[in-house]
Amino acid sequence: MAQKPIILSAEETVSARRELFRRKFMAFAFVSPLLLFLLFAFVAPISTMLYRSFYNPTVAVLIPQTIAAMKTWEGKSVPGTDVTAVFAAELKQLAKKRLSGQLAEALNRVRPGLSSIVKSTARKMRRAEDADLKEKGTELLMEANGVWAEKSTWRAVARAGKVYTVDNFLTALDLETNESGSIQRREATQIYVALYTKTLRIALIITVLSLLLGYPLAYYLANAPSKLANALMLMVLLPFWTSLLVRTTSWIALLQTNGVVNSTLIWSGLIDTPLELLYTQFSTVIAMTHILLPFMILPLYSVMKGIDPSYMRAALSMGSKPVPAFIRIYLPMSLPGLSAGALLVFIISVGYYITPALVGGTDGQMISNIIAFHMQQSNNWELAAALGTLLLILIVALYWTYDRLVGAGNIKLG
Amino acid sequence: MSSKSDSSFLQFKNVKKSYDQKTLVVKDFNLDVKKGEFVTLLGPSGSGKTTVLMMLAGFESITSGDITIQGESIKRTAPYRRNIGMVFQSYALFPHLTVSENLGYPLSVRKLDKSDIKAKVGNYLKLIELEAFGDRYPGQLSGGQRQRVALARALIYEPRLVLMDEPLGALDKKLREQMQFEISHLHHRLGFTVIYVTHDQTEALTMSSRIAVFNNGVVQQCAPPDDLYERPSNAFVAGFIGENNFISGNVSAHKKKTVSVAVPGGRKIVAQNADVGSGEKNCIISIRPEKIFIQPTAHAYDNEITAKFVARYYVGDFIRYNFRLADRTEITVKVLNDLAAPEFSEDEDAKLVWLTKDCFAFRKERQ
Incomplete structure (x- = not known):
């Protein structure tokens, strides 16, 4: 049905427009500090990095x-x-x-x-x-x-x-141009592809581990009486309030040759010679899981908190056994929190630097450590930028794949 | 109670429940439900009615006593083996499944054929008049539509018992009345047994075959709606169900079924004895506002008291009068809005009259 056109007088139109402009301006004013900060602290440095990776004057x-x-x-x-x-x-x-x-x-x-x-x-x-x-x-x-x-x-x-050159990217992918100008695998040492693979593997292990540790805890927290839940939540958040260095060094104290873990094991007679725990991939994984666990628990908890317990009850009353009911009903409902947590932990751990640098040794180094090495020691900023750019592309690609498979609209952070 | 086999379809035997091992939330609950009955558990919030429902559904353990269905104890049966349908206040429709998938869920759990499930889901969609909504998600439905889907989902696998936990609590008044009618209609048509929990007495009165009134973990009275309304067995029920006037007085004489009570203003009133013990001196008399008439009236009456007029409210289909007795007890009277509704000036004396069969004497300790 055709609506009768609403006729505003010229004055009314002007005041309506003014109102609209005022609202837009207010909205902009509220977000502009963040926008400016992002521009200077995020967009500008990253663009510079991208540029540097192929600009070689x-x-x-x-x-x-x-x-x-x-x-x-x-x-x-x-x-x-x-x-x-x-x-x-x-x-x-x-x-x-x-x-x-x-x-x-x-x-x-x-x-x-x-x-x-x-x-x-x-x-x-x-x-x-x-x-x-x-x-x-x-x-x-x-x-x-x-x-x-x-x-x-x-x-x-x-x-x-x-x-302008793509040489840095070729190096970062363990490739080189030969005499005839075509691209081939580099004949000298090949480290970067292996390092990327290792980084992704470590990040995946950390994500899976924190999921296994975090999911049951978040479930319990979401369903526990609020007093107990608050106390436990405090313990989850406590690491957030402790310096990252303190947390990482505490793992050194625990895992070193004469550390707490080894002494306990020797004292209990389980082993005779101390285990090589520190400066391995194992120590990187375990310390980073510890540090990143809250990033998994918080989104999971906030999503699970919103799931009415009557959903599971309804499923059970209809004759579904607990495990199938969980898989069919609860799990899909907690998926937004699960994917947000997993994505958060995975992306943070892919680019993590300080913990692998401190406890990782040579075996537990990740791609960020090599990037830092090229920035600080070998002074090859172009290669560092190329490595960083590849890392960025990798993460964006992963996010895109995730969006295609699960849907990014599903992510719920709180 | 009719024949033994009928009454023992669902039985609660001395059921008790305590959450903290100190206080009982449900104290000694007994109830026999016949097949096809619509029994409502009615009570104020915190009276233990939902706890009874949760124990029946298997989501809460029974501290002591037993619940049997068709003679078999279900105390140790897991919730998913009880074959009980449940409608939740929040509906608990799975938001990530469509209406059809929601309805098909209990059937797929029972491993029915896909074609059977489809046919049955189609039937029930038709039954709740939502044929065109099968592919929608619960989030795309209105409150009333969700309620109907939740109801159909609890009925579709033909459970032996359907539990409803304040299923209409989230709907507005008009929709609630419509759904009350629809639930009653489905109940008559399909003949399932219902245990219904609500704190809304109108809902309970219009839908139930029997109502169990809960207070403080105890069933105060369990009776058909008209009995409950017309013949309350104690002061709590008299006050909780419908509107009521309470006048306290002193017992002057006990007869077989009635007591004579002296009330403020010096009058003697004869009331039916509900639960006044033979030795008790004090009691409370209850009389419904619509059972009181204002003199002059053509209605027959047994009791008469004088009260001062306070206010007159125009409600629409009836007029509400407030009177005050000598001890400042307020008396409400409802009079049909016809030409006979009298007018008073302030503090004018009025004579209020009623029949003995309409008023009851209760023990003084009102909860």
């Missing part, structure tokens, strides 16, 4: 003329004097400014072993006269090291000179 900035001269080089033979002489001159400049080390490091990443060669060549170029370099730069370079007479060296220089 170091070499192009250090030897701009060489890279410019190499544009026309096709890579079929050693480049001509127009390139090599310029390179020799630029090396000298770099050596003077004490920047040759940076170039050495950058080139070394593309072709391991180049570092010392670049450095020694740079020192030799520094001693040469400018005029000499202009006249016979190429000869000086070849004299300095035979490597400069190989075309593969120059290919490496060309690769390193690319401002």
Whole structure:
């Protein structure tokens, strides 16, 4: 049925619009602090990281003329004097400014072993006269090291000179480009794929463990008398109020060779020699399960709290046995909490850093520890960014799969 | 009680329940229910009626005593083996299953054929007039529709007994009345046995074959609705069921079935003796507001007292009068809204009259 159009006077329209604008403005004002914070603390750094993972300007900035001269080089033979002489001159400049080390490091990443060669060549170029370099730069370079007479060296220089590159991603996936330019598995050490797999496996084990520990507890809490439930809830939350470091170190005290666990076991006569508990995958898993358990329990509890006990009673009264009734009725109803908890624990543990770093040893290291290593020690920020980006992609992909299978609308955090 | 086999369909024998091992929530509960009967447990909240229902359904243990169905004790039978249908106040319709799946659930538990389940679900959807709603989820139904689905789900597997725990508590007044009618209708048509719990006396009076009035864990009276209303056996029942006036007085003479009572204002009233012991001096008289007439009246009467007029309220189909006795006891009188309804000025004296068969004398200790 056609409705009679509502006619507002011009004045009324204006005031209605003003009201609407005012409401929108208020809504924006309420969320803007969070938006700003997210923009500065989350969106900006992550975008920078994403950008850094394929933006690699170091070499192009250090030897701009060489890279410019190499544009026309096709890579079929050693480049001509127009390139090599310029390179020799630029090396000298770099050596003077004490920047040759940076170039050495950058080139070394593309072709391991180049570092010392670049450095020694740079020192030799520094001693040469400018005029000499202009006249016979190429000869000086070849004299300095035979490597400069190989075309593969120059290919490496060309690769390193690319401002935008996917090399970091290839490295992060244990791949490399071969002579002919196609992608293959890296012949040298392959660590990253294995590390990703291990990280996912550890995260999965932690998720399953905290689910097994958390689900019955959350169920009990949700159905217990409120006084008891509150007291128990306090114990669940207590770890939240304790410093992460304290909790992790307490596991060191427990698990170390002469720690509480080993002494108890030896004292009770179950073992003769102390077990290797600390600095293993086992210690990473057990400490992280302990730390992440509240993230599983809280969403589960809040969802279970909302499930009326009469559902189970109804199912039983209709003749369903307790276990089938639980599977068919209670479990689907608790699924929103279960998936929220599992997703939360899984995602947090995939990117966890501090606990594996402290108790994990070499065996219990996860991908974040390698990322930290590249940021702090090897100074390879580009690779760290690529590893981090891959981790982000992995999590988004997992979330997407989850959404397709279960439906993200099902998640209920509280 | 009729024949023995009929009355022993469901029996509660000296059932007691304590949650804290100190106080009894249900004290010595006895009840015999016939097959096909509609028995209501009525009482204020906390009177133990829901506990009785939960013990019957198997969700609470029985502290002492026994419950038998068709002569067999169900004390140690698991809830899922009792074959009892239950309708919850919250309906407890599974939100992740459609209406059809909800109805089919008890049948699939019983491992019926898919085609049988489909046919039966179809029948019951038709019975509750929700044929077009089979594929909807409970969240997409209105309160009354959910209630009907919950009812059908408790009936579909033809349990030997159906329990209803305040099933209409969440509905508004109009819908509640309609559902009362529908439940009664289904009960007459299908002839199942019902134990119904409510705190709403109108609901209890209109639907039940018998009502057990609960207070403090004890059944005060168990009788058909009219008996309960017309012949309450103690002061609690008289006060709990319907509206009532209470006048306290002194017993002056005991007869076989009646007592004479002196009430404030000096009058003597003859009332039927409900539970006044022969030695007791004090008692309370109850008389329903609609059984009192205001003089002058054509109605016959046995008792008469004088009271002062306080107020007159226009309710619609009747008019409510408030009077006050000499000891400030309030007396309410309901008069049909016809031309005979008298008018009074404030503090005017009025003569109120009624029959002995309509008033009862109770022991003083009112709970």
